Amino acid sequence: MISPSGSTMLIDAGNNDREQQMVDYLRQYGVDHLDVILGTHPDADHIGGLDVVIDHYEVGAIYMPKIQANTKTFESLLESIRDKGLKVKTAQAGLQLEWDDQVQVEMIAPVEYSEDSNNMSAVLKVTYGETSFLLTGDAERESEKAMLASGKDLSADVLLVGHHGSKSSTSLTFLQQVAPKFAVIQVGENSYGHPKQEILNRLSKNGTQVYRNDLQGTIEFASDGQHYEITTER
Numbered sequence: 001m002i003s004p005s006g007s008t009m010l011i012d013a014g015n016n017d018r019e020q021q022m023v024d025y026l027r028q029y030g031v032d033h034l035d036v037i038l039g040t041h042p043d044a045d046h047i048g049g050l051d052v053v054i055d056h057y058e059v060g061a062i063y064m065p066k067i068q069a070n071t072k073t074f075e076s077l078l079e080s081i082r083d084k085g086l087k088v089k090t091a092q093a094g095l096q097l098e099w100d101d102q103v104q105v106e107m108i109a110p111v112e113y114s115e116d117s118n119n120m121s122a123v124l125k126v127t128y129g130e131t132s133f134l135l136t137g138d139a140e141r142e143s144e145k146a147m148l149a150s151g152k153d154l155s156a157d158v159l160l161v162g163h164h165g166s167k168s169s170t171s172l173t174f175l176q177q178v179a180p181k182f183a184v185i186q187v188g189e190n191s192y193g194h195p196k197q198e199i200l201n202r203l204s205k206n207g208t209q210v211y212r213n214d215l216q217g218t219i220e221f222a223s224d225g226q227h228y229e230i231t232t233e234r
């Protein structure tokens with residue numbers, strides 16, 4: 001994300017084998033430093049590319065939830081963080097990130113500790129003027145329930161659909177509370193059958209317009225605080 005005053009934030013960075021692509025993207029958008037990095041949770045498809053990003057860029061702050069993974073990918077990320085002299089800040093519900101005076105960035109989850117890494121996903125609500133985004137990482141039903149119970153205003157125009165459109169996420173009650181106009185499903189070719197038809201149906205019944213990386217390539221949302229300009233690669 002790039003804010004009106006030029007602050008930058010990177011939320012996850014894809015798999016290890018795509019790290020060059022990640023760095024190329026950032027370059028393409030003219031990003032030369034990252035004020036905030038958020039690793040939503042330690043799964044490789046989210047944090048895989050973060051080590052290289054940290055090695056290459058000046059970084060202000062890094063947030064991650066308090067859960068570890070016994071993987072080389074996670075170790076390699078911790079090593080990059082150490083080498084850079086950064087200290088990880090704990091991602092948890094209730095945090096307000098100071099990122100841009102005009103943009104409100106609030107962490108909605110994790111509300112409570114879970115042994116399940118997906119349910120420890122950091123969830124962000126980003127509000128700029130009358131426009132809003134809810135970015136859910138791989139949060140599943142358990143975390144959705146906790147977010148609903150927390151009483152936070154979950155409504156957002158744009159929903160980054162949880163867990164790549166898996167059946168484990170986007171429960172009906174949660175979707176109805178968020179009531180998004182647009183949804184983005186971050187998904188590529190995969191052996192899990194993501195996104196699930198059931199979730200696509202649920203979104204369409206809710207009147208949500210769906211964008212998918214596997215069909216449309218890179219998807220970009222630009223907001224002026226009132227309107228969205230949405231561009232897709234194909």
Ligand SMILES: [Zn+2]
Nearest residue numbers: 043045138163
């Ligand atoms: Zn994932």
